[in-house]
Amino acid sequence: MAKTIAEINEKIKQGKAVVVTAEEIIGIAKEKGIKKAAQEVDVVTTGTFGPMCSSGAYLNIGHSKPRIKLGGGRAYLNDVPAYTGLAAADIFIGSNALPDDDPRNKIHPGEFNYGGGHVIEELVAGKDIRLVATAYGTDCYPRKRLETWINIKDLNEVVLFNIRNAYQNYNVAANTSDRTIYTYMGVLRADLGNINFCSAGQLSPLLNDPYYKTIGIGTKIFLGGGIGFVAWHGTQHNPNVPRTENGVPTRGAGALCVIGDLKQMSPKWLVGTSMLGYGCTITVGIGVPIPILSEEILRYTTVTDAEIFSAIVDYSDAYPNLKPDILGEVSYAQLKSGKVTLQGREVPTASLSSYPRAVEIANTLKEWILSGKLLLTEPVAPLPGVESGITFKPLNERPIEE
Amino acid sequence: MAVSKRIVLHFPKRMVDRPIVCRLVKDYDLEFNILKASITPEKEGLMILELSGEQGEYDKGIRYLTKSGVEIQSLSQDVLRNEERCTHCGACITICPTGAFELDPITRWVNFHDEKCLACGLCIKACPPRAMEVHF
Known part of the structure; x- marks a missing residue:
């Protein structure tokens, strides 16, 4: 058969x-x-x-004018840190990422009300997301600071990539x-x-x-x-x-x-x-x-x-x-x-x-x-x-x- | 006829230091069980009571509280489920001490029986998608 x-x-x-x-x-x-x-x-x-938990998304945000190299710098989406060890305009947000100022378990049990997973949910819902980034500046990527709203519809690739x-x-x-x-x-x-x-x-x-x-x-x-x-x-x-x-x-x-x-x-x-x-x-x-x-x-x-x-x-x-x-x-x-x-x-x-x-x-x-x-x-x-x-x-x- | 109800009392700042609830016992022969009590930084008081006694005395007790300036809400509306956020996973079921969440054995939807809810608040933070909301 x-x-x-x-x-x-x-x-x-x-x-x-x-x-x-x-x-x-x-x-x-x-x-x-x-x-x-x-x-x-x-x-x-x-x-x-x-x-x-082992879920996340990578985003290509497009190049700003003048250009900024996020790679090796720092980037935050709604205060949640994104990974910047990639090229100039690519960042990765993991579902477990937490804002730097989240108190975590300092007062146990911590609440963990907002993190990377929530950023992905808001991104896919079409909400504007606040991107704040800093970089060290180069001859070809001179800009050192970026603060902007971004929206999924304006970005290049936005890809869910869950490793487990x-x-x-x-x-x-x-x-x-x-x-x-x-x-x-x-x-x-x-x-x-x-x-x-x-x-x-x-x-x-x-x-x-x-x-x-x-x-x-x-x-x-x-x-x-x-x-x-x-x-x-x-x-x-x-x-x-x-x-x-x-x-x-x-x-x-x-x-x-x-x-x-x-x-x-x-x-x-x-x-x-x-x-x-x-x-x-x-x-x-x-x-x-x-x-x-x-x-x-x-x-x-x-x-x-x-x-x-x-x-x-x-x-x-x-x-x-x-x-x-x-x-x-x-x-x-x-x-x-x-x-x-x-x-x-x-x-x-x-x-x-x-x-x-x-x-x-x-x-x-x-x-x-x-x-x-x-x-x-x-x-x-x-x-x-x-x-x-x-x-x-x-x-x-x-x-x-x- | 005996009644037993769960109510939320809001005490304005000026009344926080006055003995109110003991009058319910002395003057109206009501029994109370404090489910939750707190005073906010602005010094407003909040108390959730289970109050029982004879219907006539109960009504008089409530009138006394209202006249004293205490704002009264019935409890069942105070913990709400945000139906858009609830994923019906069922994590709340074993958290709730009064069994207000019940799993439908066929569909496996989680039903919320708000009449069983004591507004203890345990489900609020234990709910993974944060679908349970408390409103005082």
């Missing part, structure tokens, strides 16, 4: 493609069986909408200490007061293609409300983790590096986010279409929350101290039930990733494909798989002795 991406694209163009979401395929496969479902369904769409997004599974966070802790996994109350998780589970892109058989470099995706691409594997991409029988990783595993033109994205899907006591980040919407090229690929997309497990990690000790210990394993079905039994106690659970918005992404992607707005792409190279031997290394610290 093997299909090719070219054949599926032909069906999309003729308006004959069958496209369903990774949630819908579960019931379809149950009703019709894997074989029939794989024959009938051409594409399964996925989605995820959660805080993704859409994690394939993720730690589940708990706190066994006797005080509330404030983490990137949210507020964790003392003595196992709550458990937080952050994955779309059965709708999450890489959990539906656990061995990266279809998602690769060049795959065209839903990114931030517009169209983007998989540019590379994400940093910390780690295919060699424990997996269940059906191939699904039971720990954080693969990740995607994604890129796309910010000018066609939307603030609905790029939301500046504040983690109390931790910092600023951005909540990113990503959806990946999975072409059903074989029964095997279809079978992967039928994975349910009950079949996806992750490790509960103690963020008061094991996580900060890089210890491998876990408190237990739990399925997303259990996590989504609202409570988990851990160490003989019922602990309430909460999510940091929005499932209803992940469903909306998968449905949007489905509409885009059905209407022919988005055709599938053949990856130009695969993501590193289990056979790559890649592992996630800790830092090998070598003290510097003067």
